Every structure is written in C-alpha cells, then in structure tokens.
Amino acid sequence: AQTVTQSQPEMSVQEAETVTLSCTYDTSENNYYLFWYKQPPSRQMILVIRQEAYKQQNATENRFSVNFQKAAKSFSLKISDSQLGDTAMYFCAFMKPWEYGNKLVFGAGTILRVKS
Amino acid sequence: GAVVSQHPSWVICKSGTSVKIECRSLDFQATTMFWYRQFPKQSLMLMATSNEGSKATYEQGVEKDKFLINHASLTLSTLTVTSAHPEDSSFYICTLAAPLAYEQYFGPGTRLTVT
Numbered sequence: 274a275q276t277v278t279q280s281q282p283e284m285s286v287q288e289a290e291t292v293t294l295s296c297t298y299d300t301s302e303n304n305y306y307l308f309w310y311k312q313p314p315s316r317q318m319i320l321v322i323r324q325e326a327y328k329q330q331n332a333t334e335n336r337f338s339v340n341f342q343k344a345a346k347s348f349s350l351k352i353s354d355s356q357l358g359d360t361a362m363y364f365c366a367f368m369k370p371w372e373y374g375n376k377l378v379f380g381a382g383t384i385l386r387v388k389s
Numbered sequence: 390g391a392v393v394s395q396h397p398s399w400v401i402c403k404s405g406t407s408v409k410i411e412c413r414s415l416d417f418q419a420t421t422m423f424w425y426r427q428f429p430k431q432s433l434m435l436m437a438t439s440n441e442g443s444k445a446t447y448e449q450g451v452e453k454d455k456f457l458i459n460h461a462s463l464t465l466s467t468l469t470v471t472s473a474h475p476e477d478s479s480f481y482i483c484t485l486a487a488p489l490a491y492e493q494y495f496g497p498g499t500r501l502t503v504t
Binding site: 306317325364375379380 | 493
C-alpha cells in the first residue's frame with residue numbers, strides 16, 4: 274500500500290521569507306501523481322501544485338515550487354515570499370490513476386503559520 | 390475545474406437520529422465520487438468510493454450500514470449517517486474524480502455535530 278509521510282506537524286515563517294515543507298512517500302509504482310493541497314481555516318481544500326512522476330522537471334506555480342526527487346521518493350514544497358494568506362494546513366497526497374480508482378492517499382498534514 | 394457543492398454546510402443532530410449530506414456536481418458528470426472524513430487538525434480519511442448506478446465501495450473499517458451512500462445520478466451522491474452518535478461528529482468532504490485530468494475536485498465540506 275502507498276503511504277505518505279509529512280514529518281513536520283507545524284511550522285512557522287516570517288512574512289516575505291521562504292519555507293519548505295517536507296513530504297516523503299512509499300510506493301513500488303513507476304507512474305503516479307503527487308499533489309500539494311492547501312486547507313485554509315475555511316476548510317475548503319485548494320490544489321496548490323501537481324507533479325506527474327514521469328516528468329523530471331519540477332512543477333512550479335507562481336510562488337510555489339516543488340523539489341521532486343523520484344529515486345529518493347521525496348516531494349517537498351517551497352513557498353517563496355510567504356504571505357499571511359498562506360497560513361493553512363498543507364497536505365501532500367499521492368495518486369495512482371486507474372489501478373486504485375484515482376484514490377488520493379494523504380499525508381498527516383503540516384500546519385503552516387505565516388507571521389507578520 | 391469542476392464545481393462541487395455540499396449541503397448542508399453545517400448540521401447539528403441529536404444522538405440516535407439520521408442525517409443526510411448531499412454532494413452535487415454542478416457542471417461535470419460525476420461517474421465517481423469519494424467521501425472523506427476529517428477530524429480537527431488531522432488528515433483526510435477515505436471512507437468510500439461512490440460510483441453512479443452501483444453500490445459504493447467502502448474502505449476497511451468503515452461500517453457500510455452506518456454510512457449509507459447513494460449515487461443515483463451523475464450529479465448527486467448522498468451520505469446518510471444512520472443512528473448518529475457523538476463520535477460521528479466530524480467534517481465530511483466529498484470529491485469528484487476527473488478521469489482524464491488525474492485530479493479530484495473538492496466540495497466545501499459538511500460539519501456534523503451530534504449532541
């Protein structure tokens with residue numbers, strides 16, 4: 274079974290600084306998808322970034338970028354120029370399409386607090 | 390992306406009663422939907438996979454007779470918590486699977502409080 278591990282329960286960062294959230298996963302699959310989701314206090318889940326395992330290039334979305342190390346099974350999220358609105362719980366997630374019915378396997382989450 | 394709604398957003402019910410939560414896909418044919426449960430400051434736990442026109446597939450440890458799922462149309466899946474107890478109090482989230490996009494679209498969630 275696939276597992277996703279987020280080893281940082283809580284983190285804090287000063288506004289405008291950079292923070293990196295860690296995620297490791299365990300799978301024997303070669304083709305899969307990895308995601309970072311943001312859950313703000315409203316609790317609406319928001320997709321931050323998605324990475325296809327067959328792509329070597331790291332995904333980026335504005336201030337958000339990932340460091341995808343397939344051999345090491347590591348998928349960290351870097352948030353640059355942190356903003357107060359980035360305060361949320363962040364989840365790393367794994368998906369193996371089709372074989373598991375597009376199920377998402379989530380990590381435990383990391384609570385990020387951005388301080389002014 | 391697809392728009393997913395849930396109703397109600399918050400419900401309070403008495404212990405022993407049943408409560409139904411609706412999950413609607415507003416602009417996308419929802420062949421497959423997922424139901425998750427989330428306790429405060431914890432991760433999402435998959436409860437079941439809801440397939441249109443067929444029986445739901447429950448994850449191990451989830452009581453199918455307690456959490457009834459019906460997916461009778463391509464736009465609506467419902468979760469009924471039967472004989473609710475305080476330990477069923479939680480945040481329930483439905484998602485819509487996008488087959489080709491390898492992505493799931495999340496509903497806003499329903500907060501259930503059982504008194």
